[in-house]
Amino acid sequence: MNLVIVGLNHKTSPIEIREKLSFPSHSIGDPLKKLTNHYGLNEGVILSTCNRVEVLAITSELEKGTWQIKRFLSDFHSIPLEKLDEHLYVHQGEEAVKHLFRVAAGLDSMVLGEPQILGQVKDSYGYAVEHNTAGIIVNKLYHKAFQVSKRVRTETKIGESAVSISFAAVELARKIFGELAGKTCMLVGAGEMAELAARHLQSNGVREILVANRTYEKAVELVKCFCGTAIMFREFPHYLKNVDIVIASTGSPNFIIKPDQIHEVMKERRHKPMFFIDISVPRNVDPLVNNIDNCYVYDVDDLQGVVVANLQERHKEAEEAEQIIIEEIDKFYRWIKSLDVVPTIIALRQECDSIRKAELAKALPALQSLGPKEQKVLEAMTTAIVNKILHHPVTHLKKEANRIEGDLYIDTIRKLFDLSIDEEAVRKAAQSNDD
Amino acid sequence: MSEIFFHITAAVYLLATIVYSTYLFIRKDRLLGIAQAIIIAGFTFHTATIALRWIAAGRTPATSFHESLTLFAWIMVALFLMLVVKYKQRVLGAFVAPFALLLIITASLLPAEIVPLSPVLESYWLPVHVMLAFLGNAFFALAFFLGVMYVIQDKYLKSRKLKGLYFVLPSLETLDELNYKCLQYGFPLLTAAIITGAIWSEYALGSYWEWKHRQVWSLITWFLYAALLHGRLTAGWRGRKAAILSGVAFITLISSFIIINIVSGGAHGLSK
Numbered sequence: 001m002n003l004v005i006v007g008l009n010h011k012t013s014p015i016e017i018r019e020k021l022s023f024p025s026h027s028i029g030d031p032l033k034k035l036t037n038h039y040g041l042n043e044g045v046i047l048s049t050c051n052r053v054e055v056l057a058i059t060s061e062l063e064k065g066t067w068q069i070k071r072f073l074s075d076f077h078s079i080p081l082e083k084l085d086e087h088l089y090v091h092q093g094e095e096a097v098k099h100l101f102r103v104a105a106g107l108d109s110m111v112l113g114e115p116q117i118l119g120q121v122k123d124s125y126g127y128a129v130e131h132n133t134a135g136i137i138v139n140k141l142y143h144k145a146f147q148v149s150k151r152v153r154t155e156t157k158i159g160e161s162a163v164s165i166s167f168a169a170v171e172l173a174r175k176i177f178g179e180l181a182g183k184t185c186m187l188v189g190a191g192e193m194a195e196l197a198a199r200h201l202q203s204n205g206v207r208e209i210l211v212a213n214r215t216y217e218k219a220v221e222l223v224k225c226f227c228g229t230a231i232m233f234r235e236f237p238h239y240l241k242n243v244d245i246v247i248a249s250t251g252s253p254n255f256i257i258k259p260d261q262i263h264e265v266m267k268e269r270r271h272k273p274m275f276f277i278d279i280s281v282p283r284n285v286d287p288l289v290n291n292i293d294n295c296y297v298y299d300v301d302d303l304q305g306v307v308v309a310n311l312q313e314r315h316k317e318a319e320e321a322e323q324i325i326i327e328e329i330d331k332f333y334r335w336i337k338s339l340d341v342v343p344t345i346i347a348l349r350q351e352c353d354s355i356r357k358a359e360l361a362k363a364l365p366a367l368q369s370l371g372p373k374e375q376k377v378l379e380a381m382t383t384a385i386v387n388k389i390l391h392h393p394v395t396h397l398k399k400e401a402n403r404i405e406g407d408l409y410i411d412t413i414r415k416l417f418d419l420s421i422d423e424e425a426v427r428k429a430a431q432s433n434d435d
Numbered sequence: 436m437s438e439i440f441f442h443i444t445a446a447v448y449l450l451a452t453i454v455y456s457t458y459l460f461i462r463k464d465r466l467l468g469i470a471q472a473i474i475i476a477g478f479t480f481h482t483a484t485i486a487l488r489w490i491a492a493g494r495t496p497a498t499s500f501h502e503s504l505t506l507f508a509w510i511m512v513a514l515f516l517m518l519v520v521k522y523k524q525r526v527l528g529a530f531v532a533p534f535a536l537l538l539i540i541t542a543s544l545l546p547a548e549i550v551p552l553s554p555v556l557e558s559y560w561l562p563v564h565v566m567l568a569f570l571g572n573a574f575f576a577l578a579f580f581l582g583v584m585y586v587i588q589d590k591y592l593k594s595r596k597l598k599g600l601y602f603v604l605p606s607l608e609t610l611d612e613l614n615y616k617c618l619q620y621g622f623p624l625l626t627a628a629i630i631t632g633a634i635w636s637e638y639a640l641g642s643y644w645e646w647k648h649r650q651v652w653s654l655i656t657w658f659l660y661a662a663l664l665h666g667r668l669t670a671g672w673r674g675r676k677a678a679i680l681s682g683v684a685f686i687t688l689i690s691s692f693i694i695i696n697i698v699s700g701g702a703h704g705l706s707k
Contacts, residue, residue, distance in 0.1 A: 157464070161602075175601070176592060178608035270671030273607060290593060294674045302595040309597045313462075320463070 002062050003141070005091040005099050006069040007047070007054030010110050013087035021077055021084075023048040025123065031076055032131045039068040043135040045142070047103075047124040049117070051110055056100065058137050062092050097141065097332060101325045104145040105152040106159070112314045113158035113321075118149050140335070148328045155324060158317040161310035166197040168306040169277045169298070170204055173245055176275050176296060181205035186243040188212050188236055188257075189250030190222045193279045197247055202226060210243065212236035214250065237261060241268040247277045248284035255286040262289050277303070340410050345394055347419040352386045437487035438547070440480050441505070445543060447477035448536040455529035462603055467525050474532055478512050485509050492549045495562040497569075499550055500696040504542035506565070508535045511573040518577065522613060526603050530580035560635030567631055571624030572688060575660070578617035579685035582678035585610040589675050611673055614681060618667070622660050629653055648698055652691035659684040 008018065023031055023046050035044040035057065043058040055073065059065025070088065074081040091099040099108070104121045106113045125142040128134035134142070153159055162168040170180075177183055185206045187194050190213040198209055209228035212235070213219035219230040231239060240246070240262075250256060257276065266274070276297040278285040283299050290297040298306070360382055364375065393413065400409040413419070454470035485506060488496040496502040515531040518524070552561075584604050591601040604610070632653075633643040644650060663680050666672035672680070 172592070175588070175606050176608065178606035178612075271673050273674065290595075293676060296592050298595060305595065306597055313602060316462070 002059045002065060003056070003093060003096040003137070004059055004062060004065045004069060005054055005056045005096040006066060006073065006088055007052060008087045008089065009052035009054075009108065012089055017084075017087050018051070018053060020079060021048075021053045021073060022050075023053065025127070028127045029131045031072075032128060032133045034076065035069075035072055036133045039072045041065060041068060043128075043138045044133045045124050045128040045138060047121060049120045052103075052108075054103070056096070056138070058135065066090055066092065094329060094333070097329050098325060100141065100145050101148045101328060102322075104149040105321055105325065106149070107152075107318055107321055107325070111163055112311065112318055114163075115153075115159055118146070121145065121149075137336075141332075144328065144332050148325060151328070152321040152324055156317040156320045158314055158321055160317075161313050163307055163310055163314070165279070165300070165303045165307060166193065166200050168303050168310065169197045169247075170200045171310075172296070172298060172303075172306065173201065173275055174204070176273050177244060179205065182207050183244040184208040184210070184242055185245040185247065186210040186212065186236065186239060187222075188233075188246060188248045188284065189214075189252075189280065190218050191249035191279065194247045194249040195222065197277060197279070198226065201245065206245070210236075210239055212239075237265075240265045240274075244273070245275045245277065246285070247279065249278075249280045250284055251280070252284055253282055255284060257285040257289060259286055259288045259292060262292055262295060266292060266294065279303070341397055344410050344413055344419065345397060348394070348413060348417055349390065351417055351419060352390060356382050356386050437484050437491060440484040440487065441539075441543070441547075444477055444480040444484055445536065445539045447473060447480060448532060448539060451477055451528070451532040452536050455532050458526075459529055459600060459603065467528075470532070471519070471525055471528055474512065474528055474535075475516065477535075478509075478516065481505075481509050481512065488549075494552060494557070495565050497561070497565040498552050499546070501542045501545040501547045503696070504538045504545070507569045507572065508538035508542075510566075510569045511535060511538075511576050514570070514573045514577060518613075522609075524605050524609070524613065526605065527577070527580060527584075530583065531577075534576065534580070555639045556635075558635060558638055560631055560638065564628060564631040564635050567624050568628035571621045571628055572692075574617045574621030574624065575681070575685050575688055578614050578621060578681045581610050581614040581617065582681045582685075585614065585678040586675060586682075589678075607674065611677065614678060615667060615673075618660065618664055618681060622664055625653075625657055625660065629657060649695045652695060656684065656688045656691060659687055 008021065010018070025048070028046060028048075031046060032044060035041055035046070035055065041057040041059050045056045047054045047056070053073075055069045057065055057069055059068070070081060070085070073079075073088075074084055100121075102108045104118055106115060106117050109117050121142075125134065125138070128138060162171040173180060173183075180201065183206050185198060185201050185208070187198055187209065190211060198206075202209060209223075209226045210231055211219040211223050211226070211228055212231045212233045213222070214233045216230065216232060219233075222228075223230045246257070248257060262274070271294050273294040273296070276285045276289060276295065278297060278299045281300060285297050285299070287297060287299070289295050360379065364370075364378075367375075367378075370378070397409055397413060451470055451473040454466055454473055458466040458470055485496060488502065488505075492498075492502075495506075497506050512531060512535050515527060518527065585607060587600055588604045588607055588610065591597055591599075591604075592607070632650075636645065637643045659680075663672070663677065663684055666680070667677055
């Protein structure tokens with residue numbers, strides 16, 4: 001199978017180059033058609049995101065196909081190839097399969113394991129199907145890639161830990177409170193970041209959201225989109241005893257939440273844990289509050305630290321994901337090989353059976369004396385002979401097809417028996433193999 | 436035969452301990468599943484050990500220090516497995532396995548022969564008392580492990596440096612709730628064990644209470660746990676404080692158990 005991927009990503013090229021090469025999704029049909037019609041490529045897919053542009057194609061000749069894709073990129077965007085070439089990477093054959101699987105699983109992404117890329121890969125395949133540039137190999141290849149991505153996501157924890165500050169806050173809240181259902185959150189100050197964190201908390205089950213802001217009107221406005229309650233800023237300390245999570249983001253130059261005050265609050269709430277997310281600079285929550293039992297204070301730097309720790313944890317998971325990808329490539333190649341062997345076996349059987357039928361048809365008129373019963377015996381006997389002769393070659397062919405020199409066996413059988421493989425048989429075999 | 440199973444049990448618990456420790460270190464969920472399968476295998480051998488010993492002795496195998504440790508470890512692992520089914524906190528095994536191993540190894544160092552029980556003590560109260568006491572103590576042991584996990588997780592969250600065990604330990608609330616639940620089950624069991632012990636003593640020895648080591652110590656432990664439960668119920672003790680106190684209570688319990696057995700040789704000196 002001659003598969004080529006030519007492309008560039010955030011690692012190999014600056015944004016100035018990537019934006020010039022991007023293909024807008026609303027007009028992707030034109031480049032896809034040009035790719036297959038004018039550049040002699042059999043099947044083609046174009047993936048274009050803000051971090052990468054890649055062209056995947058099936059070609060009859062690897063080197064020529066690679067060159068054609070490069071020319072296509074250069075021609076289509078009117079950028080001289082010399083200028084482009086240094087940013088392009090090329091993956092051929094098995095390397096290309098691996099690259100596609102890694103991209104779909106988010107292993108090649110800027111934020112390791114991010115899930116959006118899978119949707120983008122799915123879209124790119126969808127366009128190719130829509131514009132008839134996806135054939136049997138691309139179909140199978142992409143379905144496999146989606147399957148691999150799913151396996152990576154379910155079998156490793158690569159997408160589990162939060163890698164943005166607001167998600168990190170939610171994750172911490174979960175490690176403190178377990179279930180967030182029924183918990184109450186208070187926003188002190190109504191910054192954009194605070195709003196984002198509150199939204200995440202709400203979608204994770206937080207029941208009630210209170211908003212206290214110096215400008216009361218702004219609090220009222222914000223509360224509308226949360227179905228929360230606006231409170232007067234100076235009154236927020238009175239509400240603290242019923243609040244589990246506090247998100248502070250005021251512009252105050254001093255601490256507005258202090259240890260003495262929280263000591264009292266904790267007594268009132270019978271020491272149920274409190275989580276303070278302080279995303280204001282300068283800080284709003286006195287760090288000494290963290291020393292009170294069952295109180296946890298995280299400022300922006302702490303949250304950033306959590307993100308870094310999570311990313312490291314993702315890198316660990318990525319190793320396992322790479323292992324899964326290697327396994328799946330192996331499976332995929334076994335399937336590709338069987339694609340060759342199954343139609344060969346079908347053709348071999350058909351060839352021998354047609355010889356048998358022809359010879360039997362010739363012989364029967366000369367055997368007029370035989371009754372229908374004897375004719376049946378003759379029919380069964382000749383069939384048995386053909387089957388017995390073919391038994392060993394077919395068994396060996398099936399076995400050898402999965403080995404490295406499998407192609408050699410298939411090729412030899414085809415030549416020895418002068419078999420022609422029709423496309424329909426290949427298609428059928430592919431479908432029956434499709435799990 | 437019981438002897439062979441005993442050694443296999445020890446070996447399998449050792450293996451489980453190794454796999455659990457590796458899990459804590461490299462944090463691959465698959466290892467946790469493997470470790471759990473191993474501890475279940477160990478528990479099966481453990482069950483066989485106790486069943487055979489029970490048949491051989493013709494009575495509850497809890498009259499020597501060796502037997503008591505083995506039986507207690509069995510009940511604790513059984514309870515852990517039930518807790519995993521109900522609350523899915525598989526990581527608890529990483530504490531249960533080494534502790535079970537420690538108990539089994541200690542038991543293996545002690546004389547293992549079956550000693551005849553003095554006829555006055557032969558009674559239906561023996562299995563009842565022993566099972567109540569060990570089940571209660573097993574709950575306290577699990578409460579202790581949950582407390583240790585709480586203290587570790589709390590330390591990570593307070594320090595704001597998240598690494599290692601932070602990723603595998605459950606949430607603080609979960610740990611605190613389970614710790615409380617274990618105390619709530621353990622305490623009535625301990626109380627019932629003390630009462631049945633007293634009744635048994637009345638039947639066998641003619642007095643309910645003799646202020647012997649075992650009785651004094653169990654009373655001390657009872658008061659500690661009573662205070663802890665009371666604090667949780669009325670004064671809102673929870674979290675780290677409650678976790679540490681359940682640790683203190685359990686350490687008292689286990690030391691008294693050891694002291695009693697060393698001082699009186701055999702579980703409560705019953706075999707003499």
